[in-house]
């Protein structure tokens with residue numbers, strides 16, 4: 589097998605049966621991420637200089653997700669089980685990049701790299717604990733979910749009460765403040781979609797009697813579309829209003 593066909597093959601390996609909602613959402617997710625990536629990269633060339641990095645990162649987030657969605661879609665088609673490793677590799681790259689986005693938009697108003705690293709470390713804590721709860725320690729997933737939530741609360745603290753919030757307030761730029769608020773809501777409400785999926789774990793998930801395990805991937809896929817594309821659109825909106833005005 590040539591390197592090229594190794595790369596292309598998983599993209600075209602596809603089985604979809606009626607009622608396979610997990611498979612549907614993997615397909616829709618991969619196309620939506622791809623389209624969003626093209627959009628963010630094209631728009632990057634049209635916004636003012638100081639927004640180009642932010643638009644680039646938005647495109648990288650959906651681009652990295654698109655590649656992983658192609659793999660996750662095939663994994664699901666082939667095995668009919670959750671592509672947990674691809675999922676967490678995607679998140680471990682894209683969630684820190686979302687933290688970078690907060691830093692980039694606040695940079696002009698005095699955000700320091702320390703803020704960015706705090707957000708990244710909290711989010712890595714959250715993801716590593718979540719991964720351990722879904723894999724090695726699945727029979728204790730509730731405990732690992734709780735440990736993971738500490739990291740999530742750390743991110744929320746920085747954005748809703750900590751230095752990120754204070755910088756946004758000080759900026760005196762209404763467009764930035766509006767965008768920051770919207771992103772903060774994404775983290776509070778949009779990111780809260782994920783723990784709901786996690787609670788479908790069969791062993792001790794809090795919602796295991798309500799949600800089937802397949803619901804986990806559907807919920808994660810919805811969360812990714814909302815958060816990754818939504819985040820990018822908020823940044824795009826900020827960049828264009830501020831470029832015009």
Ligand SMILES: *C/C=C(C)/C=C/C=C(C)/C=C/C1=C(C)CCCC1(C)C
Nearest residue numbers: 718733736737740779782783786815
């Ligand atoms: C693009 C991907 C994103 C924004 C992923 C975000 C993931 C989370 C906010 C996951 C959070 C979790 C908890 C707060 C507890 C249970 C375990 C996790 C990892 C699902």
